[in-house]
Structure formats: C-alpha cells, structure tokens
Amino acid sequence: MSAAADKTPAVALVGAVLQRNDRYVLDHVDLRVGRGEIVTVIGPNGAGKSTLIRAVLGLEKLDAGEVRRAPGLTVAYLPQSYQLDPALPLSVRRVLTLTHTPSEARIKAVLEELDIGQLLDVSALRLSGGELQRVMLARALLREPDLLVLDEPTQNVDAAGALDIYQIIARQRARTGCAVLLVSHDLHVVMAATDRVYCLNGHICCSGKPEDVGRERAFVELFGETAAKTLAPYHHHHDHVHGPDGAPHPHHHHHDHTHGHHNHT
Template structure:
C-alpha cells in the first residue's frame, strides 16, 4: 500500500532523513523505532504528504485512504468541545456510525464529555476513533500510547492488533522505544536519520544497547533483538567501526550494509 524508496529530507541544510526505504502492506503492522530526534515523525509526515522530500519517491496505492492519529492534540481548555462535536468537525457522521466506532475503541462512555476532561487513555482512544471514521486502508499512528500507563498501553496495543485483524487495514506505527507493542508487530524498522536495520520482532530480552538507552525501565519492555554495525556520536554523525558484527539470518532480520553503530 505504501512504498518509499531513497527518501531524504533536509531542513535548512541539515539532513533529517537519508536514503530511507520502507514498505507497508495490507494487513501488516510496521513499527518505526528509534531515539527522540531520529526522524520518525518526519518520515511519517513525508508519507502523509505534509513534508516535501529532498530526494527519493513515495508511492501510495491509488485510491488509498489514510487514517492518521497525531502525536499530540492541544485543545484550548475554555473551548466548549465535546467528544461528539470533536469527531464530527471534519465530516458528517451518522449517529449509528459514531456510536459504533466509539464502541469499537472502548470509548462509548465519553461521547458527551468535554475533550479537555478526558484521561490520557481516553483521549488516545478518541483520536483512534477519529482516524477510523475515515474507513482507512492504512492507519498511521504517531506515538499512540503517550501519556498512558503500562496497563493502558497493553490494552491499546491489543486494540490496534484487533482493529488490524477485523478491518484488514495496514498499520504504520511510530514509537520512540519498543514497549509491549513489539509483541504485536510484524516488521520493525530502526531509524536514526537512516535505516539502521529492519526485520521481524524478537522475544523479550535484555539487549545491551536497549538497556543503555532506557536503564532499569527496559526490563519491563519487549525488545526487538538486532545487531547494529555502526554507531552515532552525540551529534548524530556516523562513526565507522574496524569490524562489523555478523547479521542475523534472513529469516530473522534484514540488515542494511552500513558499517557503523549507535553511541550515546
């Protein structure tokens, strides 16, 4: 449904993304992971047509409908905006369809509540409902579990997997870490300006690089095991290593031919 080839994006002479290849198929969940500032949201915005690439191509299947769940929503606290009104601002929605989609995401009970009074988990479900109202072929979800506790994260990831199953839509999911979503992901793409590696998610483990990034909190998170053969210095520049680790078998991962790994 989505094919990205050789994508590069620069802002003011600074390269944010370089030579990105990405595909998302029907019914597939693809997760972009990487540290803050790695370019994940820029990649998503490029796919959505909100950011113009400096090089490369983005091809969407003709007639493709995209449901987008943004990373943040800011609503003026004094604005009288109920969930019902919020979900019908952009298009006319019948009462039955509105009730059905809110029930699907587990948020039927907040339909007449003010958006500003919702908990983090309730707001994320309402944003997901808004994306589903487009009857999408592909869902693009940017950090869908922020401001949600661990129990709520598990429920949201299970909900996303169920929506993929029942609707048959593809999912492009962005996360700054791995979290429990990895158990529901078909393909993982590790991004830090370029693609470091990509492949199938692995079982929960204690990967040294992941522990270095997330410390003691990493023990509670599911991990995609992968080998990096390069690193980045604190400024993001690639640092070449004298030798590269052996790649995982093809059945487990697809390694990119870079000779560097991530540092700091």
C-alpha cells in the same frame, strides 16, 4: 494476503531525503508498508520518526526521493501532538466525525472498545490527556482507513491501557485488512502485534521481523541490551554486516516472505 497485493504496497518511501538546516533528518530512507501489514518505526528521540511518518503522509516535502501511495488509499492519521483550541467549542462526537461520518453503531462500538463510551456527548475541551488520546485514536479507527498511521498512539496512556490499545489496533487490522504504520516507544508491548520493524536513526539502521531486529548489533547499540532482549527472547550472537569504519551499515532484513503467514481476513 495474495502475492500480488504484496508487490503493490499500500505506501512506500523510496530514497527519501529530508534536510533541515544542512542536517539530514531523513537520510535516504526506504520504507514500505504492505497492504494488511503492521509496521512499527522505532528509534531514539530526534531520530526523525515523526518526520518520516509526516513524509509518508505528504505533510513534509522531501528534498529527494519519493512517496509511492496506492491510488485511492483512504488514510487515517493520529498525530503525535495536537491541541484543541478553547476558542472553538467542540463535542467529542464532533471530533470523532471530523473528516468522516461513521454510523452511530460503529461510534458506540469503538468508544466501548476504548472504554470511553461515556464521553460521546461531553465537550472535547474538558478531556484529560489520556481521554483525548483515546478519542483521537477512536476517530482514526472510525474512519475505516486502508492505511492507519499512528504517531505514538499510547502516549498519556498507562501500561495496561497501552496493551489494550495495541490489541484494538490488531483487531482493526484483522477485521478490515488495513495497513498500519506506527511510531512507538513501548518496545515490548508493540512488538507482539507488529509484523515488521524499522529501526530509524536518521537512516534505517535495521529492519525486519521484531525478533530478528533484536539480534542486530545496530539495534543493540541504539537501544541497549535490555531492549534487544525484549525483542529477541532467544538472543544469540551471530555475524553482522558493518562498514569498515564500524558504523552500522544499512543491513536490511526485508522478511517480506513472512507476511503471507499472517491471516488478515
């Protein structure tokens, strides 16, 4: 990636604040996704991960702060939950071509990659949860976006399937150079394919390369030692920045300089 591209992120949140019922769902969140970068948002339940992603997509109105999006950015979105309404008959093919018309060859290739080639012409209403998840992911990949936004892409998928899916996402990035923003629970599988991690709990607790974030005390407090060791196999203690009250002080590890090491072509 060129240095110029790195300066203009695909998308960024600047000082994003979102309140609901006088509670901060997003508390001055800064986040950027560089072009060609895979960024993962992790955090406990109710941390505001989906809301953050929806804010990035313009689906949630911010109370303060702004979303900066590169002009002309093609976006593909896999929501965390969706239900197909049985009142509307739809084939899988129809779901795949919802907002975009990919070539027949691409459709076949992506479905084969996701191991759902046999589902192309069946009714989407008959799919199992895992099958529907793969179809919705295929749909997002087939849009060939500049920014791929995935909210829990491996829910309803078993561990082996999850690993496959992260490899497929990484291949899509390598092939098209798209930026990827994803929310995930599968700490150990996702980290292998992630450039940068944001740990969210209303505010950004810490961020940086997966192995660095695993060493942050804020991260350990949120996820526990085991999870931290998953991220940082060579875990060693070192000093942290914390506020005088002991609360995790925003201590951003923006290891932006490392992105140049990735080969995105």
